[in-house]
Amino acid sequence: MDHVQVYSGSEVSALAVKNALENNKIEFIERDDINSGIVSGFGTLGKATNIFVLANDAEKAKEIISSLNL
Template sequence: MGLIKIFSGSEILALQLKDKLESIDLNVVIKDNIQSARLGGFGSADLAVELFIQETDFHKANPVIEAFRMSI
């Protein structure tokens, strides 16, 4: 199994969702393209932070992800 992308958006929203997922004992991987672009000397997009989880954890994470999406 591999990682699946569950969110792409602003850093603030990504960190909120990450905290919610970690509160139910899920490991979350963050890909921060904003920092990568800054360090490389390039500009960045607004939706440059992505969250990934293990495919096998999706059934546990889905209710949290849906509740989060409904709240924003």
């Protein structure tokens, strides 16, 4: 199964994205680069949280995220 990144941003905004996707029954994978970097002993710059969905849910997920006006 192919996954597509639909969001990259702050951890706080990611909460709203995850809630919206859950409310619309869209499964997602979250990757938190900052926490992963801390555990591994290195940091990261830029966007902290990335959200991925299945490719066939990507368009709907992007529409939902866009409507959140983050």
